[in-house]
Amino acid sequence: MKAREGELIKTRDNVIFDVKGLVHPPNKVIAFPRFIPSPQGTRGSQKDLYGKIYSLGERFKFLEQNSPNLIVHDPVFDETLCEVPIDTIQEHYEPIEKLRLLRTSKKLSDLERKAVQLAESLKKAADIPWSAIGISGSVLVGLHASKSDIDPVVYGVENCRKAYAALENLLKDGESHFKPYSREELQVLFDFRSKDTIMSFEDFARLESRKAFQGMF
Incomplete structure (x- = not known):
C-alpha cells in the first residue's frame, strides 16, 4: 500500500487517520487520528457518529488512552510519531x-x-x-x-x-x-490554532496573509 499526504485511512476499529508525508516505515503508515467514533459526535449517520479532534496534543492524548501501541519513536525521523500498521487498515481514501x-x-x-x-x-x-x-x-x-x-x-x-x-x-x-481572509477571519483562525502556536496575533496575521493556499470561496 502506498500512502501520501492528503489521503485518509480507516482502521478496523473505525478510527479515521490523516496521512502525513510521503515517506513511511516498512508495513506502516505515518498518520494521526482525525475522526473518532463517538456517541456524542455530530458527524456521520445516527448509526456511525464521529467526533473530530484537532490539535496535536488532543491527538496524542487520544492515542495514549486508546491505542498507545501506535505511538512510536521513529529512529529515521528522530521524532515521536503515530505509525499505523498496514494490516490494521480497512479502508484507504484517495x-x-x-x-x-x-x-x-x-x-x-x-x-x-x-x-x-x-x-x-x-x-x-x-x-x-x-x-x-x-x-x-x-x-x-x-x-x-x-x-x-x-x-x-x-x-x-x-x-x-x-x-x-x-x-x-x-x-x-x-x-x-x-477571497483572501479578512482580519476578522484571521482572528478566528488564530483562536482556533492558538493551542499549537506561541506567536502573537500580529505575527500570525502577517504570516498567514502572505499565503496563497488558504482563504474563502
Whole structure:
C-alpha cells in the first residue's frame, strides 16, 4: 500500500487517520487520528457518529488512552510519531478518486457542489490535469458539516507551482470567487490554532496573509 499526504485511512476499529508525508516505515503508515467514533459526535449517520479532534496534543492524548501501541519513536525521523500498521487498515481514501466521484454524481450536498466548483476553477486557472487534483479533509470521508473547510490537494511539483501561482492571481482578482481572509477571519483562525502556536496575533496575521493556499470561496 502506498500512502501520501492528503489521503485518509480507516482502521478496523473505525478510527479515521490523516496521512502525513510521503515517506513511511516498512508495513506502516505515518498518520494521526482525525475522526473518532463517538456517541456524542455530530458527524456521520445516527448509526456511525464521529467526533473530530484537532490539535496535536488532543491527538496524542487520544492515542495514549486508546491505542498507545501506535505511538512510536521513529529512529529515521528522530521524532515521536503515530505509525499505523498496514494490516490494521480497512479502508484507504484517495482525494483524486473522491473528486472524480463527486464530478460524476448527480446528488451532492451544497458543500460538495462547492468543492467541485472550486476544483474546476483552480484546474482551469492553473492549467493542470484532473489526474493532479483531488479533495481531502472531511469531504473525502463524507463527514463534513455545512460550513466545513474545502481541502483541495494538488500532486506533482510542477502542478503545485502552477496551482500556487494561479491562487495568487485569483486572490488578487476582485471578480473571482477566491477571497483572501479578512482580519476578522484571521482572528478566528488564530483562536482556533492558538493551542499549537506561541506567536502573537500580529505575527500570525502577517504570516498567514502572505499565503496563497488558504482563504474563502
